[in-house]
Amino acid sequence: MIIEHEMMEITHALPSLKQKFLVDLVNGIDVNTDRIRVQGDSSGFFSRLWDSFTGDDHRRQHQINENLNKGLDSCLTWLNSLTNEITLTNNALVKVSSGLIKVRNDLARVAHFAADTRDHLEHLQMVVDRRFNDLEMQIRDVDLRQRAHQQMDSLFTSWQAGNYQALSIAERVFLVISELAWGVFGDYCKKAKETDRQQLLIDLRNRFIIQVSADAGVARDKRVDSNNWLCNGPVRNELASQYLQAVAYLGDQITQEQPFAWYALNTQKERPLTVPFLMDAPRLIKGMSNDLLKEGYLYVG
Amino acid sequence: MSANTTPKIGLALTGGGAKGAYHVGALKAIAELGVPIHAVSGASIGALNGAVVATAGNMQQAHKNLDAIWKALGEDDVISVSGKAPAYLGMLLGMGAAFRAMPVLTAGFTVASRVADYFELDIPSLDPHVLDDTHLVKLLQECAKPQALKNGLPFYVSVFETSGGLEDILGVLRSIVRLGNTAESDFLHIQSLPDAEMQEALMASAALPLLFRARKVQGKLYTDGGQGDWYGVGGNTPVKPLIDAGCDTIIVVHLCDGSAWNRNQYQNTNIIEVRPQESLAIGNAVSDVLGFDNTRITQWSEQGYADAMHCLKRVFDTVRNVNQMESSRARLDQSLAGNSGSEQSLEDAMKRIF
Numbered sequence: 001m002i003i004e005h006e007m008m009e010i011t012h013a014l015p016s017l018k019q020k021f022l023v024d025l026v027n028g029i030d031v032n033t034d035r036i037r038v039q040g041d042s043s044g045f046f047s048r049l050w051d052s053f054t055g056d057d058h059r060r061q062h063q064i065n066e067n068l069n070k071g072l073d074s075c076l077t078w079l080n081s082l083t084n085e086i087t088l089t090n091n092a093l094v095k096v097s098s099g100l101i102k103v104r105n106d107l108a109r110v111a112h113f114a115a116d117t118r119d120h121l122e123h124l125q126m127v128v129d130r131r132f133n134d135l136e137m138q139i140r141d142v143d144l145r146q147r148a149h150q151q152m153d154s155l156f157t158s159w160q161a162g163n164y165q166a167l168s169i170a171e172r173v174f175l176v177i178s179e180l181a182w183g184v185f186g187d188y189c190k191k192a193k194e195t196d197r198q199q200l201l202i203d204l205r206n207r208f209i210i211q212v213s214a215d216a217g218v219a220r221d222k223r224v225d226s227n228n229w230l231c232n233g234p235v236r237n238e239l240a241s242q243y244l245q246a247v248a249y250l251g252d253q254i255t256q257e258q259p260f261a262w263y264a265l266n267t268q269k270e271r272p273l274t275v276p277f278l279m280d281a282p283r284l285i286k287g288m289s290n291d292l293l294k295e296g297y298l299y300v301g
Numbered sequence: 302m303s304a305n306t307t308p309k310i311g312l313a314l315t316g317g318g319a320k321g322a323y324h325v326g327a328l329k330a331i332a333e334l335g336v337p338i339h340a341v342s343g344a345s346i347g348a349l350n351g352a353v354v355a356t357a358g359n360m361q362q363a364h365k366n367l368d369a370i371w372k373a374l375g376e377d378d379v380i381s382v383s384g385k386a387p388a389y390l391g392m393l394l395g396m397g398a399a400f401r402a403m404p405v406l407t408a409g410f411t412v413a414s415r416v417a418d419y420f421e422l423d424i425p426s427l428d429p430h431v432l433d434d435t436h437l438v439k440l441l442q443e444c445a446k447p448q449a450l451k452n453g454l455p456f457y458v459s460v461f462e463t464s465g466g467l468e469d470i471l472g473v474l475r476s477i478v479r480l481g482n483t484a485e486s487d488f489l490h491i492q493s494l495p496d497a498e499m500q501e502a503l504m505a506s507a508a509l510p511l512l513f514r515a516r517k518v519q520g521k522l523y524t525d526g527g528q529g530d531w532y533g534v535g536g537n538t539p540v541k542p543l544i545d546a547g548c549d550t551i552i553v554v555h556l557c558d559g560s561a562w563n564r565n566q567y568q569n570t571n572i573i574e575v576r577p578q579e580s581l582a583i584g585n586a587v588s589d590v591l592g593f594d595n596t597r598i599t600q601w602s603e604q605g606y607a608d609a610m611h612c613l614k615r616v617f618d619t620v621r622n623v624n625q626m627e628s629s630r631a632r633l634d635q636s637l638a639g640n641s642g643s644e645q646s647l648e649d650a651m652k653r654i655f
Binding site: 059092 | 308571
């Protein structure tokens with residue numbers, strides 16, 4: 001049976017002329033084996049006599065010696081060739097090793113670089129996160145302030161539309177302040193910076209002064225009877241009753257410690273001494289503000 | 302060696318009578334190893350085997366044909382021996398001579414005849430053509446037809462121009478005792494011969510002097526080519542025509558224990574000799590040369606296979622290993638050459654980072 005894989009490989013196993021020394025070395029072993037065997041077999045008396053007579057013995061020995069010498073020569077050639085190959089391999093290994101060392105060093109540098117980059121990225125991430133948080137907070141603040149203004153605008157628009165006519169002017173102020181305190185406006189006042197809060201409250205006071213002056217139909221600095229500010233509004237109907245109940249509910253925690261607010265909600269009771277008989281719009285707003293603002297914050301109840 | 306520089310390989314089949322069965326086994330090993338053969342030469346029985354190899358088309362078929370022929374040889378009377386021959390041969394064996402081939406035997410026979418005459422022993426007179434090769438000729442005509450030979454591998458046979466049977470024998474005897482050497486054999490390129498002479502040349506190559514009749518080729522009478530260059534065994538080992546034909550590697554299959562043929566005379570050719578690693582002798586010298594029986598044929602064939610496989614594989618394995626080493630070196634060189642490019646690339650990349 002034909003050994004197919006050997007057939008496939010035979011073209012890679014056929015010797016070239018430059019490999020003659022290899023063929024002579026390897027095949028020379030078999031040749032010498034044959035001759036040495038025959039030499040050993042010719043040990044009988046007549047065989048030795050015949051071989052000596054014909055010179056075969058001498059010739060055979062010469063051929064064995066020649067082959068041995070040639071084999072040694074081939075070995076030397078091969079040894080030199082192998083030595084060259086090993087030298088080349090060693091040089092290649094040195095080169096590969098040097099390359100490997102360089103790659104390792106470069107890799108270490110890259111690894112350090114990567115680690116540094118990671119640290120920078122982590123730091124950057126922290127900075128960016130912080131910036132984002134700040135921005136988010138700012139956006140939230142802006143949004144809150146915006147909504148606070150919207151609430152204030154909405155309440156004053158409602159006021160200007162005459163929705164609070166059932167209430168006295170002071171009650172209107174109390175109602176609006178209460179609505180603002182419990183709503184987004186109040187939240188914003190709690191969170192806003194001092195300057196922003198103060199500015200907002202100044203705006204609020206000014207709007208109150210403008211609005212109450214308009215409601216009362218008097219000039220800003222015109223002092224009038226306090227009852228004009230504090231007494232009930234002219235309209236008394238079902239809606240007015242509901243407003244009054246709502247105001248009463250919102251103000252059930254108001255004590256005489258807050259005289260303007262308390263008296264505005266309890267006009268049938270005796271006027272506190274701290275509430276003047278005559279006052280202008282700023283005084284009314286200042287009094288209500290003093291009652292409902294604590295330490296700069298909008299405070300109700 | 303790369304695949305596209307396959308060497309031109311010749312196969313030289315030496316002579317040795319019935320021991321030619323050894324060639325069958327050697328061919329089996331060559332076929333199994335897939336060794337491509339580009340030219341064939343043969344001497345004596347090697348010429349007859351070589352004709353089958355040259356015409357087979359490939360080594361697998363060559364072995365198949367040879368195996369079939371040699372099995373048939375083992376069952377037939379290939380060489381008919383006259384009634385007188387056993388007496389000759391028996392007497393020769395009684396001399397106990399260390400003969401290496403049939404010519405020696407016949408030379409001994411000649412001497413023995415003279416001795417017998419001197420002592421008035423009852424042996425036949427010297428009678429050329431003691432052996433009848435009719436059957437062998439018939440087999441040859443079937444196996445090696447001229448047209449097949451023409452279409453086959455380049456084929457050379459070793460023949461020896463005879464000076465007459467007795468003269469030839471004396472020449473051999475002189476060579477044996479180193480008083481001279483026989484003339485060189487002629488190596489005939491079979492495909493260059495006319496059809497009618499092709500088989501004649503083959504038969505001439507195997508025509509042992511005195512035992513077989515000489516054959517006429519190109520106007521010359523030829524006998525066994527093994528007689529040429531007796532001292533250097535050049536005629537019986539037809540390597541020269543293969544070298545002349547341009548072969549750079551030659552596989553020589555010997556049929557003789559401890560052949561004196563010297564490979565070192567060819568400095569520019571790879572010679573791979575397949576030599577018997579155990580003795581080929583089974584019986585006595587005569588019976589081994591003329592012993593075309595199944596037992597011997599099977600044993601020699603098996604021995605030829607084992608020896609050829611051993612000798613060839615040793616060489617091929619070594620060459621393959623060396624070639625692989627050279628190939629790996631080439632890959633290493635290539636890899637190292639590519640290294641510089643990658644080094645530069647890495648260096649450039651590092652410069653970009655740092």
